Amino acid sequence: MNLIQTQEFDAIVVGSGIAGGWAAKELTEKGLNVLLLERGRMVEHGTDYPTENTAPWELYYRGRGDSAEFERDYPVQRKGGGFSETSQHFYVNDRDNPYTYPEDRPFMWIRGHQVGGRSLIWGRQCYRWSDLDFEANSRDGFGVDWPIRYAEIAPWYDYVEQFAGISGQAEGIPHLPDGQFLPPMDMNCGERVFKERIESAFQGRKMTIGRVANLTQDLNGRTRCQYRNQCNRGCSYGAYFSSQSATLPAATATGRLTLRPNSIVHSVIYDEENDRATGVRVIDAETRDDIEFSGRIVFLCASALGTTRIMLNSTSNRFPNGIANSSETLGHNLMDHCFKAGASGELPGNEDKYTYGSRPNGIYIPRFRNLGTSETEHPNFLRGYGYQGSASRASWGRGTARTGIGEELKGSLREPGPWTMWIGGWGECLPREENYVELDPEVKDAWDMPVLRINCAWSDNEDKMREDMMITAAEMLEAAGVRNIQPFLDESPPGLCIHEMGTARMGRDPRTSVLDAYNSTHDVPNLFVTDGACMASSACQNPSLTYMALTARAADHAVNRMKRGEL
Numbered sequence: 001m002n003l004i005q006t007q008e009f010d011a012i013v014v015g016s017g018i019a020g021g022w023a024a025k026e027l028t029e030k031g032l033n034v035l036l037l038e039r040g041r042m043v044e045h046g047t048d049y050p051t052e053n054t055a056p057w058e059l060y061y062r063g064r065g066d067s068a069e070f071e072r073d074y075p076v077q078r079k080g081g082g083f084s085e086t087s088q089h090f091y092v093n094d095r096d097n098p099y100t101y102p103e104d105r106p107f108m109w110i111r112g113h114q115v116g117g118r119s120l121i122w123g124r125q126c127y128r129w130s131d132l133d134f135e136a137n138s139r140d141g142f143g144v145d146w147p148i149r150y151a152e153i154a155p156w157y158d159y160v161e162q163f164a165g166i167s168g169q170a171e172g173i174p175h176l177p178d179g180q181f182l183p184p185m186d187m188n189c190g191e192r193v194f195k196e197r198i199e200s201a202f203q204g205r206k207m208t209i210g211r212v213a214n215l216t217q218d219l220n221g222r223t224r225c226q227y228r229n230q231c232n233r234g235c236s237y238g239a240y241f242s243s244q245s246a247t248l249p250a251a252t253a254t255g256r257l258t259l260r261p262n263s264i265v266h267s268v269i270y271d272e273e274n275d276r277a278t279g280v281r282v283i284d285a286e287t288r289d290d291i292e293f294s295g296r297i298v299f300l301c302a303s304a305l306g307t308t309r310i311m312l313n314s315t316s317n318r319f320p321n322g323i324a325n326s327s328e329t330l331g332h333n334l335m336d337h338c339f340k341a342g343a344s345g346e347l348p349g350n351e352d353k354y355t356y357g358s359r360p361n362g363i364y365i366p367r368f369r370n371l372g373t374s375e376t377e378h379p380n381f382l383r384g385y386g387y388q389g390s391a392s393r394a395s396w397g398r399g400t401a402r403t404g405i406g407e408e409l410k411g412s413l414r415e416p417g418p419w420t421m422w423i424g425g426w427g428e429c430l431p432r433e434e435n436y437v438e439l440d441p442e443v444k445d446a447w448d449m450p451v452l453r454i455n456c457a458w459s460d461n462e463d464k465m466r467e468d469m470m471i472t473a474a475e476m477l478e479a480a481g482v483r484n485i486q487p488f489l490d491e492s493p494p495g496l497c498i499h500e501m502g503t504a505r506m507g508r509d510p511r512t513s514v515l516d517a518y519n520s521t522h523d524v525p526n527l528f529v530t531d532g533a534c535m536a537s538s539a540c541q542n543p544s545l546t547y548m549a550l551t552a553r554a555a556d557h558a559v560n561r562m563k564r565g566e567l
Contacts, residue, residue, distance in 0.1 A: 009035040009258070011558075012280055012295035014265045014310065017117025019531040019547045020301035021243030021251075022160070026555035027299070028254040032562075035293055036251070037263040037282060039302075040113030043120070045244035049234025051086040061085050079496060080110040082121050082232040090114060090121050090232070100440050100453045107454040108495035109305060115261050117303070118498070119242040121232045124213040124360070125388070126166045127541035128157050132175040132371065136428075137537050140382050143333065143431035144507040146536045147517035150177070156549035163250075164241040164548065165219045167361075168211030176366040176541070182216045184209045185361050189350045190391030190419045195363070197480035204376070205368050205476075210361040210388065213241035222246065227357030240360070262286050264447055267314035268298060268323050268527060276567075277323070277527040283447045297526045297558050297567055301551070304334075304532035305437060308503040309452050311529075312439050324504075324521035330514055331438055333431040334456045335502040335538040338385075340492035341466040342424030343473035345485035347391060350419055354393060362390035365423065367540055369468070381464040382430065385540045387473065389423030421482055425469030428540040429494075430461055431502055456494045466492075499543055501532035519554035526567045530554050 010032035013023045024036045042048075056063050065085035070078045077083050077091040092111040101107045112118045131150045137143035154177070161180040169184040187195065187209055195207040214225040215238075222238035222245055231240050238245035251257040262285040269279045269292065279294035300307040308331055314323035322330045369384035370377055378384075394417025399409060435457070439450040458466075466489060474487045494500075507513020510522035515534050521527045530551035532543060561567045 008279075008294035008296075009033050010295065010562075011035070011297045011299065012037065012293055013299045013301060014280065015117060015300070015302035015306065015531065016115050016243055016248070016259070017112075017301065017303065017531075018119045018122070018243065018544050019551045020117070020299070021119060021247030022548050022551040023299040023301055023530060023555055024251040024257055025247040026552050027559065028251045028256040030555065030559045031256070032559065033256045034251070034258065035295065036257060036259045037265055037280070037293070038115045038117070038259070038261045039264045039285065040115065040117075040261060042261040043114045043116050043244065045238070045249070046234075046236035049236060050089065052230065052233045052236060054086065059085050076108050077110060079108055080498060082123075086230070087121060087232045090234075096446065098443060098445060099451045100443055102455060105455055105457045106493045107456050108493055109454065109500070110495065110498045111303070115259065116243040116248075120234055120244065122498075122544060123542065124231065124240055125364075125542040126161075126164075126168075126179075126211050126213050126545040127364075128177040128179055129153075129539050129541060129546055130175045130177050133537065133539035133541075136383060136539070137431070142382065143537050144505065144509065144512050147506055147508045153546075153549050153553065156553045157545065160545065160548040160552055163220070164213050164246060165215045165222070166211055166213055166545070167216040169208050171206055171208050173206060173366055175371060179211065181211070182219070185212070185214075185216060185359055187363060188355050188391055189353050190347050190421060191363050193349065194347065194391060194421055194480050198365075198476050201479040202368075202476065205365065207363055207365050210364045212361040214360055215239050220246070225360065227359055229358035229360040231360050263291075264449075265302065265310050266290075266447075266449060267310060268300075270314065270316050270319065270323055270524065272316055272318050275524065277524050283449075285447075288447075296562065297528065299528045299530060299555075300533075301531045304500045304503055304535075305452060305454070307529055307531055307533045308437055309439070311504065313449060319523070324514055324523040324527060326523050327511055327513060329505065329512060331503050332433045332436040333502040333505055334435040334437060334454070334494075334500065335429040335431055335535070336456075336494045337497040337499045337538060337540065338427040338429055338458060338462040338466050338492065339424060339497050340490040341469035341473075341488065342387065342389070342422065343470060343477050343485055343487040344420060344422035345477050345482040347419040347421045347480070347482050354416055362388050364388055378468065380468065381461045383428035383461075383465070383540065385425040385427035385465060385469055387423040387425050387469075389421065391419055391421045393417060393419050421477060421480070423473050423476065425466070425473065426497070426540055426542070427462065427465045427469060429538045430459060431505070431537055432459060435494075437503060454495075458494065499532070499538070501535035501538055501543060504529050504533035505536045506534050507536060518557040519550055520558070528554050528558060
């Protein structure tokens with residue numbers, strides 16, 4: 001291999017997904033020349049969404065895909081909720097991207113290696129955290145105290161919401177703060193009935209339309225949502241927030257962005273004499289050349305586990321177990337959200353009504369467990385969960401589960417079936433040292449880099465929480481008059497929710513955390529981490545909006561420190 005050294009940049013950003021796109025935008029708009037490195041292929045907005053407008057009958061397997069190929073090349077990825085024949089090109093090939101885990105502690109690592117990363121395939125639910133979440137660790141002793149509170153991040157939530165475009169309904173719920181919302185999407189008639197009935201039956205519980213990064217009004221050259229509900233194929237309208245639709249065009253417009261795909265970051269280069277990161281070492285995925293890029297600051301935004309792998313692989317005399325790891329906490333406290341527990345059933349009434357379009361969003365029932373009052377406390381577990389769900393009418397697809405043949409069967413399927421309602425919980429995972437990742441001492445990837453060995457399992461707290469999600473969902477459906485209720489508690493190993501976080505956590509004390517209050521590593525001040533690795537706890541809300549706000553805040557802090565000559 002050839003070792004190639006290149007020009008110096010003001011900033012290097014690793015990863016082009018949600019956090020990386022925001023870092024590139026903020027740093028370039030503040031005047032820095034930025035190199036954005038992405039390990040995967042180039043994906044151009046619009047032109048590289050090959051199935052965006054493909055009809056089901058135009059797909060070779062009618063959307064179901066080649067089962068033999070899925071089993072061979074995508075045994076993990078195919079378990080992700082958005083994976084299908086229409087989107088498999090946005091997911092990694094598992095054979096080419098190995099990782100390991102103990103046989104009795106499986107972890108499902110869902111990944112997308114391309115420019116835009118998983119911002120092309122995310123669920124887009126966007127909820128703010130409150131001090132119920134930022135103070136949770138200090139209250140019950142699990143994990144370390146967050147070094148910030150809601151008041152410090154609230155202005156940055158405002159900032160990123162206004163640019164990203166979050167539609168939603170203000171509700172005045174203290175532990176789920178309202179945001180800078182575009183007009184909300186409408187609930188359908190079934191959901192409105194369910195909302196009225198559960199809010200009447202259960203004091204203190206609320207139901208609202210999902211807060212989602214899909215535009216309901218045109219914004220910054222992006223076109224409002226067309227209600228196709230095919231977001232995971234890519235959207236040339238730019239109706240949902242992604243790096244391609246929003247942050248990368250903004251960064252490119254400054255003329256200060258250099259985007260380099262097919263660039264696998266091997267490690268961060270550390271200058272021990274000056275106690276600074278001086279750049280990154282990259283393997284070109286196409287030529288296999290080793291390349292060193294220099295930068296005054298480095299932002300790691302390669303996903304929680306991707307960033308942690310880079311840091312663990314960045315060793316030196318001072319940091320033999322990974323850069324900025326004097327606390328020995330790097331890789332520990334891995335979290336994901338526990339889910340796949342809830343209930344569904346038939347919702348009587350409204351047989352003369354149907355839905356219009358395909359709304360890419362559902363409903364949300366905010367957390368009502370363990371809110372700090374006696375009436376909300378649950379004796380069996382700490383923290384809490386929220387519900388997502390929707391009401392819909394069964395369509396012609398229900399014919400696959402029916403007997404019959406010919407005209408009678410076809411005729412019956414031309415009429416919609418009954419209204420159904422389902423809700424499922426998304427629950428908080430406690431930060432635990434025994435949930436960790438490390439470099440596998442034996443297995444290496446195609447570029448001779450050690451792969452991650454992931455050791456993670458749910459604790460008794462998450463198991464009891466999931467059980468309550470199921471029981472309580474059935475209770476709410478029953479109270480709303482739902483019939484033929486079917487509770488579910490499906491197998492769901494960590495990773496499947498695709499909200500992995502916590503392996504390079506923020507904290508007040510350098511002895512127990514990796515990052516400070518501004519996402520800078522305690523040990524190496526010009527090295528920043530703003531993806532899911534930075535999280536000190538998981539809350540129960542979808543985390544991506546918080547990544548956006550933390551990234552914008554960290555970029556502002558970094559540039560101000562550079563102007564003062566501190567970095």
